[in-house]
Amino acid sequence: MIIEKKLEGFNNKLKFDKLNYPQCSCGLCPKFFWNSLHVGARGSGKTYTVCQTIKHYEKHKIINDSIQYKLRTHLISPTIQANEIYQSLDSLELEKDAHDDYNDQLLLDIINDIKAEKAEYDKFLLYKKYYEKFMKTLESKYEKLYDEEPEIFHLLEEYEYIHPKDFKHEQPKVNIIILDDLLGSHAFTKKTKSVLTNAMIKNRHMQICFAVLVQSIHAVPKNIRLNCSVFQLAASKNKKILFKIFMKRCLM
Amino acid sequence: MSNVIGIEQFQELYDHATAKKYGSLIIDTTSDKRFLSNLDSELFIDNAENKICLINREMPITKIDEIDKDMLLRPSLILYPEVEDWLLNLAIEAYENSLHPKEKDELIEN
Numbered sequence: 001m002i003i004e005k006k007l008e009g010f011n012n013k014l015k016f017d018k019l020n021y022p023q024c025s026c027g028l029c030p031k032f033f034w035n036s037l038h039v040g041a042r043g044s045g046k047t048y049t050v051c052q053t054i055k056h057y058e059k060h061k062i063i064n065d066s067i068q069y070k071l072r073t074h075l076i077s078p079t080i081q082a083n084e085i086y087q088s089l090d091s092l093e094l095e096k097d098a099h100d101d102y103n104d105q106l107l108l109d110i111i112n113d114i115k116a117e118k119a120e121y122d123k124f125l126l127y128k129k130y131y132e133k134f135m136k137t138l139e140s141k142y143e144k145l146y147d148e149e150p151e152i153f154h155l156l157e158e159y160e161y162i163h164p165k166d167f168k169h170e171q172p173k174v175n176i177i178i179l180d181d182l183l184g185s186h187a188f189t190k191k192t193k194s195v196l197t198n199a200m201i202k203n204r205h206m207q208i209c210f211a212v213l214v215q216s217i218h219a220v221p222k223n224i225r226l227n228c229s230v231f232q233l234a235a236s237k238n239k240k241i242l243f244k245i246f247m248k249r250c251l252m
Numbered sequence: 253m254s255n256v257i258g259i260e261q262f263q264e265l266y267d268h269a270t271a272k273k274y275g276s277l278i279i280d281t282t283s284d285k286r287f288l289s290n291l292d293s294e295l296f297i298d299n300a301e302n303k304i305c306l307i308n309r310e311m312p313i314t315k316i317d318e319i320d321k322d323m324l325l326r327p328s329l330i331l332y333p334e335v336e337d338w339l340l341n342l343a344i345e346a347y348e349n350s351l352h353p354k355e356k357d358e359l360i361e362n
Contacts, residue, residue, distance in 0.1 A: 044276065052291060087323060243262060243266070
């Protein structure tokens, strides 16, 4: 028999604000920001499922704090030509955001592009916050505000004190990066400084969802598997091995 | 009902979900752990009877048919720019019905 005795001084509840991510208005689909791993043989329906999911997000509103987010899809796949289904995605600009060959620099470029867009939107949010604070401050207290928070005036001056409504900015976005059929490329390297693994670990911070489509679960490094929160298992002949890996990760 | 399951039950879920054509088991751990059969249905194990219950959550996932229709519509918009969308959609629907006449008949009978 195990006796459990409560220790005093360790029952303090921590108070903190939960991170608030944009979510699909339907409330039934996987919640952002996920990493998904789709495992199945060729023709098992992996790409269909990913496209269905994205199509679903395209048709429903993605909202956070009553702000609607836009969806942007990026695709890295050496088999783009063979997968016409990708043409059905409105959020994927094939000419701009579809790439044949994976390399670390390409992924870094995509991530930097996403970061730059996010930074631009974050700047708008900051401007809006500063503008509201400035407008609420009495004219007699401007000097005090300048002494305490000069950055407010610096940013407002940069945009000539325009109303936030006139601040030109891109609509905020939720980004999905599809990595389809990248076995044999440099994507799934087992090196500790893998660009992909590092990006998948920080996906929520960068507000990116990764969808990894593979024919064999063995080829996917453990660190990538551990950082996935949605899994698709299509019919497989080696299902016992599949289960073993799977049970370790997500059910036990 | 519970989502805490053993390997036998997991195998049962997997076999159930993959029995149909293009079937797959989806495990969504983004909120509570959920088992889905092809995104549009949620699976539960009924512990009392140890049976899998398939509950159709009516998830508003876009059907593959819609994607196929969309892929037909896009080139037709370029080929026939003067024709209105609703008429092209009607033509595509007629074309799809001509490809699957049996399914349509079954629907009418039901």
